[in-house]
Every structure is written in C-alpha cells, then in structure tokens.
Amino acid sequence: MSNENALWSHVEAKKDSFCALADRVWDTPELLYKEHQSAAAHREMLEAEGFRVTAGVAGIETAVMGEAGQGGPVIAILGEYDALPGLSQQAGVDYHAPVTDGGSGHGCGHNLLGAGALLAATAVKGWLEANGVPGRVRYYGCPAEEGGAAKTFMVRDGVFDDVDAALSWHPMSFNGIIPPLTLAVAMVDFHFKGRTSHAAVSPHLGRSALDAVELMNVGVNYLREHVPQDSRIHYAVTDSGGIAPNIVQERATVRYSVRSLKRKDMQSLVERVTNVAKGAALMTDTSVEVDFISAMSEMLDNPPLYKLLQRHMEAVGPAQFDAADLEYASRMQGTLTEADIEAAYLAAGLDPRDTPICDFVVPYETRGVPMLGSTDLGDISWTVPFAQLAGATYAIGTPGHTWQITAQGKAPAAHKAMVQVSKALAGAAADLLSKPALLAEARADFTDRTGKTPYQSPLTPDARPRAA
Numbered sequence: 001m002s003n004e005n006a007l008w009s010h011v012e013a014k015k016d017s018f019c020a021l022a023d024r025v026w027d028t029p030e031l032l033y034k035e036h037q038s039a040a041a042h043r044e045m046l047e048a049e050g051f052r053v054t055a056g057v058a059g060i061e062t063a064v065m066g067e068a069g070q071g072g073p074v075i076a077i078l079g080e081y082d083a084l085p086g087l088s089q090q091a092g093v094d095y096h097a098p099v100t101d102g103g104s105g106h107g108c109g110h111n112l113l114g115a116g117a118l119l120a121a122t123a124v125k126g127w128l129e130a131n132g133v134p135g136r137v138r139y140y141g142c143p144a145e146e147g148g149a150a151k152t153f154m155v156r157d158g159v160f161d162d163v164d165a166a167l168s169w170h171p172m173s174f175n176g177i178i179p180p181l182t183l184a185v186a187m188v189d190f191h192f193k194g195r196t197s198h199a200a201v202s203p204h205l206g207r208s209a210l211d212a213v214e215l216m217n218v219g220v221n222y223l224r225e226h227v228p229q230d231s232r233i234h235y236a237v238t239d240s241g242g243i244a245p246n247i248v249q250e251r252a253t254v255r256y257s258v259r260s261l262k263r264k265d266m267q268s269l270v271e272r273v274t275n276v277a278k279g280a281a282l283m284t285d286t287s288v289e290v291d292f293i294s295a296m297s298e299m300l301d302n303p304p305l306y307k308l309l310q311r312h313m314e315a316v317g318p319a320q321f322d323a324a325d326l327e328y329a330s331r332m333q334g335t336l337t338e339a340d341i342e343a344a345y346l347a348a349g350l351d352p353r354d355t356p357i358c359d360f361v362v363p364y365e366t367r368g369v370p371m372l373g374s375t376d377l378g379d380i381s382w383t384v385p386f387a388q389l390a391g392a393t394y395a396i397g398t399p400g401h402t403w404q405i406t407a408q409g410k411a412p413a414a415h416k417a418m419v420q421v422s423k424a425l426a427g428a429a430a431d432l433l434s435k436p437a438l439l440a441e442a443r444a445d446f447t448d449r450t451g452k453t454p455y456q457s458p459l460t461p462d463a464r465p466r467a468a
Contacts, residue, residue, distance in 0.1 A: 004315060006130065007426040010123035011419060018122075018422075019415040021045055022115035026091070026409045029083030029104040029111075032148035033467040035062040038081040042114060042141045049122050051139065058157035060150060060465055064141040065159075066118075068125035072135030073439055075124070075429045076166040078380065079117035080110045080145045089406035094331040096403050105406035109171030112393055112409065114141060116418040117168060120425035127430055135433035138163070142376075144465065147187060149294035151376035153465050155383050156457050165305065165385045165432050165442055168377060169421045171405075171414070172390035173344045173397060175318050176362035177306045180299040180381065183232065183259035184266040184458060185374035189291040190216065190277045194284065196250035206248025207285045210241045213252045216280035220256070220273060230372065231269055232259040255293070259374055263297045263458050293466065295458035297378040300449055304441040305387035308431060310364045312424040313389055318359050319416035328411060329356035329395040332404055341397030357413060358392030373400075382455035385442040391421035 021041060028037040039055075039062040046053045051066030088103030089096070099105075121139035128135060140159075144150035154160065170178060192213055197206030220233055227233070234257040241249025256273055260266035274290055281288040321329075333341065333356050345352050349368030353360075380386050393414040398404045408414055432439045 004427050007123050007127050007430055008316070008423045010126040011119060011423045011426060014119060014122055015419045018115045018119040019418070021118070022111045022415070022418065023410050025081050025111035025114060026106050029088070029106050031085060031104055031467070032082050032144035032146055033060070033062060033150070033465055035082050035143045038062070038114070039064050039141055039143065042079070042081065042118060045118060046139065049125065051125065057140070058154045058159050060143060060153065062143040063150060063154065066121070066139045067136055069128045069136035070134065072133070073164040073433060074136045074138060074162055075432050076138045076140055076160065076163045076384070077117045077121045077425055077429060078140045078142055078166055078168040078377070079114035080142050081114040082110055082143050082146050082148070084108060084146055084401055087401070087403055087406050089403040091407060091410040093407055094328070094335055105403065106409045107401045107403065107405045108146065109393055109405060109409060110145070112171050112414055112418045113169065116391070116422045117425065119419070119422040120429065123422065123426040124429045124433070127426070128433070133434055137429060137433070145376055147294065148465060149296050149376045150465060152294065152296055152379040152457070152459060155379045156459055160380065160383050163384045164439060166380055167305070167309065167387060167425050167428060169389040169391055169425060171393040173392060173394065174348050174358045174362050174390055175313060175360065175392045175417070176390055177310050177364065178388050178390045179367065179370065180301040180306070181370050181372065182299040182378055183230070183261060183372045183374045184263040184296060184298040184378065185257060185259040186266055186270050186295040186458060187255065187257050187293040188270060188273070189238070189253055189255050189293060191253045191289040191291060192251065192281060192286050193289070194248065194250045194286040197248045199246045199248050203248065208248050209252035209286050210249040212280045212284040212286045212288065213237060213254045215283055216254060216277050219276040219280060223272060223276060227269060228260060228265060230261045231265070233257070233269070233273065261298060263456070267458065292460045292463050294463065296374050296376045297382055297455070297458050299375070299378045300381040302381070302385045302387055302442055302445050304438070304445050305385055307364065308428050308438060309387050309389050309424060312427040314361050315427065316420050316423045318361055318392065319413065319420045321357055321359060321413055321416065325411070325413040325416070326356055329413065332395040332408060333397060335404055336397050340399055344397040356395050358396055379457070382450065385446040389421055389424060391417045393417040
C-alpha cells in the first residue's frame with residue numbers, strides 16, 4: 001500500500017478546514033432538497049480546492065459534483081449533508097437542549113459525512129497531481145438521503161453512468177465496513193377526498209375522508225400479519241382534515257413507508273397497501289389519489305470493494321481519543337439505556353467492551369444481528385460497484401436520529417474519527433485508480449450479480465424530487 005503515507009499527509013494537511021466545513025454545515029441544518037447553505041458550502045470548498053464543479057446535478061438545486069484529474073478510470077466518493085426535523089440540539093452537552101424548539105438538527109451525522117468524503121476526494125486529487133497518474137476522482141454532494149431518495153433520482157438521470165466505482169462512509173458506533181444489508185423502501189401519500197357537511201344536522205350528506213384514512217390504517221394493520229417477516233410498514237397522518245369535530249372532514253392524507261428485503265417484494269407490497277386504500281375509499285364513498293413520493297432499492301454486495309476498504313481502515317487504525325473525549329462519551333452513554341448500548345454491540349456482533357467510544361476496528365468477518373434500515377445508496381450499488389465504511393464518531397450505543405447524535409456532531413472525537421475514515425477512503429480510491437486488477441475484480445463481481453438480477457428503478461416514471 002505505497003500510496004498510504006502520501007495520502008494520509010494530504011488529509012492531515014487539509015483536515016482543519018474540513019472539520020470547519022463539517023461544523024459550518026452542523027450550524028445550518030437543512031431538510032431534504034432545502035440544503036442550499038450546505039450545498040453552497042461544499043461547492044465553495046470544491047472551487048477553493050480547484051475541482052471542476054457542476055452545480056444543480058440532475059436538475060436538483062442542492063446536488064453538486066466536483067471532478068479532478070484527466071483520463072483513466074473514474075472513482076466517485078459520495079457525501080451527504082441533509083439534516084432531520086425536530087432534532088435541534090446544542091453541541092457538546094449531555095442533556096436535551098434544543099437550539100430552536102422544533103428546529104432541525106444533524107441527528108444522523110451528515111455534516112461529518114459530507115465533509116469527510118470531500119476531504120478524502122481532495123486528498124486523492126492532490127495525490128493524482130503529485131504522481132501524474134491518469135484517472136479522475138469525483139465528489140458527489142448528494143442531498144435528501146433522509147426520505148428524499150435524491151441518489152435514486154440521480155441514478156435515473158444517468159449521473160453515475162460513466163463512474164467505474166463509488167465509495168462512501170457513515171458515522172456509526174463502530175469502525176469498519178457497513179454490511180450491505182438494507183431494505184428497499186417506497187414512500188407513498190394517499191390523499192382521500194370526501195364531502196363536507198354539518199356533522200350533527202346533516203351527517204348523512206357528508207363523506208368523511210378521515211374515516212377513510214382510519215379504515216385504511218385498520219386494513220393495513222391486518223395486512224401486517226400476511227407479509228414477509230423482514231417487511232416493514234409505517235405511516236403518518238399528515239393531514240387530518242381540520243380540527244373541528246362538528247364538520248365532516250372532506251380531505252385527509254396518510255403517508256406510508258413500505259419496506260422489504262428485495263425491491264420486487266417491496267413493489268408488490270406497495271400494490272397491496274394501495275388496494276387497501278382503494279377498499280377504504282369504497283367503504284366510505286370517498287375517492288383516493290395515490291401520490292408516489294420516492295423509493296430506494298436494497299443494497300447490492302461487492303466483497304472485493306468491502307475487503308479493500310477493510311484493509312485500508314485497518315491500516316489507518318482507529319482515532320486516538322484523549323481523556324476529554326472518553327469523559328464526554330461516558331457522559332453521553334449516561335443518557336442512554338443499557339438496552340441502547342447492548343443493541344449496538346449485538347448489531348456489530350461484538351461482546352461489550354470497557355470503552356465508551358470505539359477505539360478499535362471491527363474484524364471483517366464479524367456479523368451481528370442486522371438492524372435494517374434503508375438508504376438511497378442502494379440504487380448506487382446497483383449502478384456501479386460500491387462499498388461504504390463506518391466511522392466511530394459518537395459514544396457506543398447512541399441511537400441514530402436522536403438529539404444525542406446532534407449533540408456529538410461537533411465534538412473533537414467526531415472530527416478525529418472523520419479524519420481517519422477520510423484517510424481510508426482516499427487510500428482505497430487511490431488503489432482503484434492505480435491498480436487495474438483491483439478495479440477489474442470489483443467490476444467483475446458487480447457484472448456477475450447484476451447479470452443475474454438486472455437493475456430496475458424503483459421509481460414510477462412520473463416521480464420527481466420534492467421537498468418535505
């Protein structure tokens with residue numbers, strides 16, 4: 001791994017400005033497709049570092065791409081920077097203290113994800129220039145991972161068609177690879193339309209859209225008994241039709257999130273949920289409009305890339321935490337339950353250790369109890385050979401999408417872990433650019449898998465990116 005020392009030096013030389021970028025994005029949390037300040041911060045950094053920049057990728061205002069190098073293969077490093085609603089939180093404390101009541105916050109660490117990925121791409125750019133190696137590195141700033149499925153739309157638009165391999169990472173409790181096991185998901189709104197009326201004087205003239213929503217929810221609850229065991233169905237009533245009980249509600253909307261291990265099973269389940277909605281409309285003499293919001297595929301494995309990332313993560317090693325880092329992580333663990341911490345170790349396939357924050361790299365073959373979520377990286381993995389790393393940026397056991405994640409998002413420990421992962425990503429990308437056999441192995445595995453099961457976009461033809 002002769003590339004490593006030079007790449008690590010590039011990362012070390014640039015790390016302070018990229019930690020500042022991560023903090024800047026943390027300070028301006030923005031939701032899906034509204035990440036204008038965050039995207040601008042990444043674009044400005046790309047321009048300052050001399051990348052060739054493309055804004056508004058795939059027609060998405062908050063998507064950005066920077067490229068460096070000439071000829072050769074194209075290696076992409078993917079970043080994100082969207083936040084989550086309701087997770088506003090002061091940094092560096094161990095108690096719940098929103099900066100803005102009801103405001104947004106980086107409760108999934110995407111401020112670190114984007115900055116760390118861009119730091120890795122910048123290091124590869126410097127290495128390409130110093131060594132005259134043919135090849136290109138691209139940084140993709142991808143918005144709206146949290147429910148907006150921007151990468152799925154970008155894939156559909158052909159943004160990654162000429163990419164040879166792609167890498168990314170995510171803040172987690174542990175260092176190592178992120179096992180390629182996720183759920184395919186679709187998000188669908190069901191808009192019911194009825195007829196308003198006076199609920200006491202002329203109830204027989206009304207047709208309640210809210211009744212239709214409630215009946216749909218009952219029907220889906222019965223459906224849950226008859227779905228594959230790894231399927232998930234969640235819902236939220238986004239419009240209940242008003243607050244007056246003496247008016248028959250003429251409109252109501254419920255949003256469903258439907259997940260399965262395989263894209264085809266998810267799509268089949270969406271059809272069944274849709275049939276329940278049609279039945280609810282029939283029972284209530286209302287109408288229903290099915291509004292397909294977004295969808296994501298499950299992750300496709302690529303062992304050659306995962307093993308490559310593992311080797312580089314082991315070579316880099318974990319972040320070196322000091323006493324202050326350990327003390328803060330211990331205080332954060334004090335806000336968690338024993339079940340939270342136990343679940344993290346179970347998911348990683350590890351026995352509990354006497355450390356509040358991960359100071360080791362999880363061995364490659366270690367597998368735990370899968371905690372299945374969904375990500376639009378799944379559609380990347382069906383389009384180009386892809387793998388991702390985990391970096392231990394927060395106290396072991398901290399659940400995702402919580403104020404505790406937001407609180408730790410600017411901590412020195414988080415910065416240290418981000419830098420280490422950037423080194424590993426940069427090293428793996430440089431190997432793919434300079435060692436054709438490695439890239440060929442990854443592409444052969446990808447071709448074999450997609451040859452057996454060709455990719456089909458989970459999006460409907462009329463689906464378009466939309467803000468929350």
